[in-house]
Amino acid sequence: MLKKYKGKLGISEKPNIIGTPGLDLVSLGSRVHTVAVEAIEALPGHLKAAALVPDLTPFPVKRFMATLTPPIEGYLDRVKEAARKSSAKEFGS
Known part of the structure; x- marks a missing residue:
C-alpha cells in the first residue's frame, strides 16, 4: 500500500545519501566498528578478554x-x- 503512494509523494525507490559520500552515518559506523574489532584483535589475550566485557x-x-x-x-x-x-x-x- 505504501509503494502505491511513494510515487505520488515524490519518494524515490533508491535511498539518498545525505552528506559527503562515504562519510554518511552508516559508513562511518561500520568503519568505526571495523577499527574497534581490529584494535581488540591486536590486544594480548588477557587484555582482549577484558575488552570484550561490556561496561554497563x-x-x-x-x-x-x-x-x-x-x-x-x-x-x-x-x-x-x-x-x-x-x-x-x-x-x-
Missing part, C-alpha cells in the same frame, strides 16, 4: 563537560561578579 556502568549524574583546555581558575567567580556589577548599574543601586 551508568554515567554519573553530575559530570563535567569535556573541554580542550583546562578550566581557568576563578573564571566563574569573575563572571558572576561582572554580572552583579552590571545589574547594579542597570537598576541604579
Whole structure:
C-alpha cells in the first residue's frame, strides 16, 4: 500500500545519501566498528578478554563537560561578579 503512494509523494525507490559520500552515518559506523574489532584483535589475550566485557556502568549524574583546555581558575567567580556589577548599574543601586 505504501509503494502505491511513494510515487505520488515524490519518494524515490533508491535511498539518498545525505552528506559527503562515504562519510554518511552508516559508513562511518561500520568503519568505526571495523577499527574497534581490529584494535581488540591486536590486544594480548588477557587484555582482549577484558575488552570484550561490556561496561554497563551508568554515567554519573553530575559530570563535567569535556573541554580542550583546562578550566581557568576563578573564571566563574569573575563572571558572576561582572554580572552583579552590571545589574547594579542597570537598576541604579
